[in-house]
Amino acid sequence: MGFRQQLETIKKRDPAFKSPLEVFLYPSFWAAGFHAIGHWLYLRRRFFLARLVSQLSRSFTGIEIHPGATIGRGLFIDHGMGVVIGETCEIGDDVLIYQGATLGGTGKDVGKRHPTIGNNVMIGSGVKILGPFKVGDNSRIGAGSVVLREVPANSTVVGVPARVVNRNGKREVNSLDQIKFPDPLIMDLNRLRGQITELEKRISQLEGASKKRVERFLKPNKNERTAGMKIYNTMSRKKEDFVPLIDNSASMYVCGPTVYDFLHVGNARPLVIFDSVRRYLLHKGFKVNYVQNFTDIDDKIINRAKSSGATALEVADLYTMEAKKDIEGLNCLEPTSSPRVTEEMDEIVKMIQLLIDKGYAYESEGSVFYNTSRFDRYGRLSGKNLDELVAGARVEKNEDKKNDMDFVLWKPAKPGEPRWSSPWGEGRPGWHIECSVMAKKYLGETFDIHAGGEDLIFPHHENEIAQSEAANGKTFARYWMHVSFVNLNGMKMSKSLNNFLTLRDASEEYSYPVIRFFILSAHYRSPIDFSPSQLRSAQSGLERIKNCAGVLRYESENALSENLLEGESAIVYDASQFVKRFEMSMDDDFNTANAVAAIFDLVKYANANVSSNSSRKLAKSLLDTLSELCTVLGISLDEAAADDTSEIDELVRKRQEARKNKDYKTADAIRDELSKRGIALEDRADGVRWTYK
Numbered sequence: 191m192g193f194r195q196q197l198e199t200i201k202k203r204d205p206a207f208k209s210p211l212e213v214f215l216y217p218s219f220w221a222a223g224f225h226a227i228g229h230w231l232y233l234r235r236r237f238f239l240a241r242l243v244s245q246l247s248r249s250f251t252g253i254e255i256h257p258g259a260t261i262g263r264g265l266f267i268d269h270g271m272g273v274v275i276g277e278t279c280e281i282g283d284d285v286l287i288y289q290g291a292t293l294g295g296t297g298k299d300v301g302k303r304h305p306t307i308g309n310n311v312m313i314g315s316g317v318k319i320l321g322p323f324k325v326g327d328n329s330r331i332g333a334g335s336v337v338l339r340e341v342p343a344n345s346t347v348v349g350v351p352a353r354v355v356n357r358n359g360k361r362e363v364n365s366l367d368q369i370k371f372p373d374p375l376i377m378d379l380n381r382l383r384g385q386i387t388e389l390e391k392r393i394s395q396l397e398g399a400s401k402k403r404v405e406r407f408l409k410p411n412k413n414e415r416t417a418g419m420k421i422y423n424t425m426s427r428k429k430e431d432f433v434p435l436i437d438n439s440a441s442m443y444v445c446g447p448t449v450y451d452f453l454h455v456g457n458a459r460p461l462v463i464f465d466s467v468r469r470y471l472l473h474k475g476f477k478v479n480y481v482q483n484f485t486d487i488d489d490k491i492i493n494r495a496k497s498s499g500a501t502a503l504e505v506a507d508l509y510t511m512e513a514k515k516d517i518e519g520l521n522c523l524e525p526t527s528s529p530r531v532t533e534e535m536d537e538i539v540k541m542i543q544l545l546i547d548k549g550y551a552y553e554s555e556g557s558v559f560y561n562t563s564r565f566d567r568y569g570r571l572s573g574k575n576l577d578e579l580v581a582g583a584r585v586e587k588n589e590d591k592k593n594d595m596d597f598v599l600w601k602p603a604k605p606g607e608p609r610w611s612s613p614w615g616e617g618r619p620g621w622h623i624e625c626s627v628m629a630k631k632y633l634g635e636t637f638d639i640h641a642g643g644e645d646l647i648f649p650h651h652e653n654e655i656a657q658s659e660a661a662n663g664k665t666f667a668r669y670w671m672h673v674s675f676v677n678l679n680g681m682k683m684s685k686s687l688n689n690f691l692t693l694r695d696a697s698e699e700y701s702y703p704v705i706r707f708f709i710l711s712a713h714y715r716s717p718i719d720f721s722p723s724q725l726r727s728a729q730s731g732l733e734r735i736k737n738c739a740g741v742l743r744y745e746s747e748n749a750l751s752e753n754l755l756e757g758e759s760a761i762v763y764d765a766s767q768f769v770k771r772f773e774m775s776m777d778d779d780f781n782t783a784n785a786v787a788a789i790f791d792l793v794k795y796a797n798a799n800v801s802s803n804s805s806r807k808l809a810k811s812l813l814d815t816l817s818e819l820c821t822v823l824g825i826s827l828d829e830a831a832a833d834d835t836s837e838i839d840e841l842v843r844k845r846q847e848a849r850k851n852k853d854y855k856t857a858d859a860i861r862d863e864l865s866k867r868g869i870a871l872e873d874r875a876d877g878v879r880w881t882y883k
């Protein structure tokens with residue numbers, strides 16, 4: 191390639207070229223000149239000298255051209271430097287190569303290892319053409335591409351690995367997936383194909399089914415809604431379909447706390463579980479009548495009053511108030527009714543009288559007892575007969591009783607004790623009668639679900655059944671649900687065993703939402719261990735969910751596009767599958783552990799599929815789904831917003847200011863401080879975003 195030819199080429203390729211003398215300043219000019227000498231020597235088998243010239247040229251120009259390479263007329267290497275042209279390369283006429291390109295090879299075999307470049311080819315900066323294939327005439331290779339196979343003539347290729355996007359002036363779409371490489375379009379198509387198959391399966395199941403079934407499928411009625419719900423009934427010891435007494439409505443009675451002290455963590459479990467049961471029933475479209483009492487007169491309250499110098503009523507008032515604070519902290523919905531024993535005295539006296547009249551109770555020395563030998567079904571809930579119960583129970587010996595298992599309905603007041611008047615003298619009711627009375631008053635003689643802790647099965651619930659069914663002559667509760675214990679130090683948490691932690695103290699250490707989440711993370715019929723490691727894992731799990739909600743909330747307001755983008759409707763569809771899984775778990779005897787797992791999977795899916803490149807609508811849709819599921823379990827996602835975040839916002843602002851003033855020491859100190867508080871910062875083009883880690 192002569193001097194004149196070089197001059198013409200440079201003039202043509204570089205619009206910045208002005209003076210002919212400049213030609214000597216182009217590395218490309220020198221590289222081509224040296225290569226002409228090297229190649230001449232190479233062809234005459236002076237291999238060492240040829241290579242020497244090539245290497246001198248490389249040190250001088252920064253362009254390495256093997257002396258063996260064949261180069262056509264009019265090669266121009268723009269910006270010079272870093273170009274490597276391999277030994278068996280053949281380059282056609284009028285080729286333009288930008289800096290950093292490699293026309294190399296990957297094989298170690300002797301023979302043709304480098305590409306053949308056609309005429310009028312443009313090779314962008316940083317391109318690698320690796321292999322002995324041909325790059326056709328008039329082709330263009332986009333910057334940064336890695337070419338691993340033949341490039342047809344008149345085409346444009348881009349990407350890693352490079353693929354043809356334009357050929358003979360037309361866009362090429364079908365050849366996007368040149369080798370196996372994840373392609374978003376193909377992924378969307380596959381997902382759609384899966385959905386179609388699923389729909390076809392459902393349609394084929396309906397083919398041949400009765401007309402009625404097809405109609406039910408198209409328009410699910412209320413029975414269809416409840417048919418899937420199963421509750422483990424302590425009475426039958428198996429999971430039963432939940433069919434409510436009244437369509438679309440459910441009645442629940444939950445035995446509440448005795449208010450003689452702060453609640454302990456063991457008390458929190460039935461509160462949280464049955465609140466979640468109620469929330470799920472609401473989610474399924476039921477109206478729920480939820481009654482939870484306070485036992486505000488009891489031996490324990492009287493003893494507490496004696497030791498503290500307050501009256502029993504004052505003790506009960508104080509701890510009712512404190513219990514309500516805890517219950518609110520746990521985010522339990524307010525019961526439809528929360529009656530107190532001391533306010534239901536007339537009804538209690540009436541029911542005791544009715545039991546005496548019917549021959550199920552008897553008076554003895556100012557006390558009234560229930561005669562358990564008169565009630566055939568006594569022991570049915572606990573699955574034991576009277577003899578077994580007598581043998582197993584620590585029965586209070588009392589000469590006034592006819593049978594050891596008889597229990598007290600009314601007891602006479604001792605001097606100084608609170609008292610109410612009755613046909614049997616002044617006194618107060620026994621513990622069990624209140625629930626029979628309140629359930630009847632607020633829910634009716636028969637209702638749907640009676641719930642409480644496992645330790646209430648006997649004697650409390652057994653006695654409630656005996657009282658109510660004897661008095662009313664009807665089935666009392668239709669489904670009995672009992673939650674298992676909370677263990678502390680490997681033992682059941684219990685006030686009487688002096689192995690307990692108050693809910694208040696625990697809430698100060700771990701917060702109420704974390705305790706609620708910890709309780710929900712296990713199935714209610716298995717015991718759980720209240721241990722620091724379990725609580726920590728609940729805490730990080732809850733934060734993971736909140737963090738995801740925070741990101742979704744942010745993107746739903748700040749993402750670049752407004753409406754759903756291509757492929758996003760498939761993501762929305764996929765997200766609905768997590769709702770299905772959640773509902774299936776809850777339908778299966780309120781398996782909150784699996785329901786929480788479905789939420790975690792949704793979080794994982796959302797984290798993987800939503801970014802600032804998503805649409806706001808997608809982020810909003812996933813946020814709505816996540817919030818809906820969390821609301822069913824009483825997990826509040828708004829807490830971060832409800833928290834006072836102004837302090838964090840202020841710190842973030844101060845850090846920005848410090849960075850602007852190049853005071854990086856202060857900026858880093860603020861970042862560390864925020865990190866200690868569990869706040870992560872992300873610097874984005876549109877500002878700084880903070881999230882909970």
Ligand SMILES: [Zn+2]
Binds near residue numbers: 445625
């Ligand atoms: Zn009760």
